[in-house]
Amino acid sequence: MTAATLNEPSEWRAHWPLIVCGMLGISTPMIAIYALGQFLLPLEQEFGWSRTQASMGLSISLIVGFIASPLIGRIVDKTNVRWLALPGLVLLGFAIAAFSLATDNVAGWVGLWCLHALASALVAPTIWLAVVSAAFERNRSLAISICLSGTAIGSGFGPLVARFLLDSFDWRTAFQLLGLLWVTPALLFAALFFFDPRPRTANVPGSAQDSRAGKDALGPILLSPTFIKLAVVIAVTGVTASAFSIHLVPALSDKGIDLAQAATLAGIAGLSSVPGKLAAGALLDRYGTARVATFIMGLFAAASILFALRIDGAAAAMLACVMFGISTGATFALSAVLTTKLFSASVFGVVYGTLMSIYAISAAIGPLAISAVYDISGSYSPAFWAGVGAAGLAAVLLSNLSPVRSTIHSPHQP
Numbered sequence: 001m002t003a004a005t006l007n008e009p010s011e012w013r014a015h016w017p018l019i020v021c022g023m024l025g026i027s028t029p030m031i032a033i034y035a036l037g038q039f040l041l042p043l044e045q046e047f048g049w050s051r052t053q054a055s056m057g058l059s060i061s062l063i064v065g066f067i068a069s070p071l072i073g074r075i076v077d078k079t080n081v082r083w084l085a086l087p088g089l090v091l092l093g094f095a096i097a098a099f100s101l102a103t104d105n106v107a108g109w110v111g112l113w114c115l116h117a118l119a120s121a122l123v124a125p126t127i128w129l130a131v132v133s134a135a136f137e138r139n140r141s142l143a144i145s146i147c148l149s150g151t152a153i154g155s156g157f158g159p160l161v162a163r164f165l166l167d168s169f170d171w172r173t174a175f176q177l178l179g180l181l182w183v184t185p186a187l188l189f190a191a192l193f194f195f196d197p198r199p200r201t202a203n204v205p206g207s208a209q210d211s212r213a214g215k216d217a218l219g220p221i222l223l224s225p226t227f228i229k230l231a232v233v234i235a236v237t238g239v240t241a242s243a244f245s246i247h248l249v250p251a252l253s254d255k256g257i258d259l260a261q262a263a264t265l266a267g268i269a270g271l272s273s274v275p276g277k278l279a280a281g282a283l284l285d286r287y288g289t290a291r292v293a294t295f296i297m298g299l300f301a302a303a304s305i306l307f308a309l310r311i312d313g314a315a316a317a318m319l320a321c322v323m324f325g326i327s328t329g330a331t332f333a334l335s336a337v338l339t340t341k342l343f344s345a346s347v348f349g350v351v352y353g354t355l356m357s358i359y360a361i362s363a364a365i366g367p368l369a370i371s372a373v374y375d376i377s378g379s380y381s382p383a384f385w386a387g388v389g390a391a392g393l394a395a396v397l398l399s400n401l402s403p404v405r406s407t408i409h410s411p412h413q414p
Contacts, residue, residue: 002159017193022128024186030154035162059112073353088122096179100172145281238362243370272325280330288404293398304387333361
């Protein structure tokens, strides 16, 4: 038995608590977002708001997150992220509970969501992935993918927990308990097990020349062909994936599938993203980026073709939804894993944070773009055919990436 084989299980034994911390931590900002739908009716009844007014706070808070992500990412590269995660989880718990203080003042409601966005930035995926990517070497890709499955935990259980609380309590108490019940386990686990093993090279006093080099290094990295290619991939896949996800039910309905069945198929697509993330991590640890990326984008293209054509029967529709879910989940994991592989650990936070900002804007544009396509053409098919082109472009770009090295030296550089 080789030394590498012996090392593989020991890596998991040594660092599995970090994986749990990452999953729980990444799920916490998702909980209020995916639970909001359950609170819309109580808010409408209490304040006479429209659905647009009730959802306005979340939409505006996404802009706050877009601005905050690169800034938090830069802080991640410079400091011990344990001291971001712990107060961030506490603040996020209070931010979720603070929704119970809402009045009929829409501006106040938006302000509460902005507070939630700021707290969420302190426990963004960048925080957890920075530590996990430093702790794991042989199984880094799979470890990152498992952590990112925390998004599915939030989206899958958030509505269920919110529904249970609303059935048992009034909506104000439900918000308070939601913050307490969800954040407390994440906070306890992080307090016990989440420690940042990365060397504090950024904080070690050095020469003025070294400091200057560190500042100047970031510009060339963000302007490098590798970063630009990865940013384009994030943008095109973000636009198409969000557009298809939001409009999947009406698109299937237009093809003759009843609404109840379409909703079930959309749920299957969402659940399929979890094995997609895990498969991407496992394959990237064993095969080259080009082959894995081509396979993932091939699945996305195949799903887009099935959506663009008239789907006859539930079996074909389910196949399309499963392929779509697997490919979108895998693409999300792929972006995080490639950031650790292509860029030095000393700039991981700001690079990944910037990519996530690009993804957030793209995800906001996607539903508007596909709505415009439908309004102009009377069909979703042109948008789905565009998804085939987006997948092809992404596959080509991902197959031609080379590592970018920062002048900021880091001992744990991947």
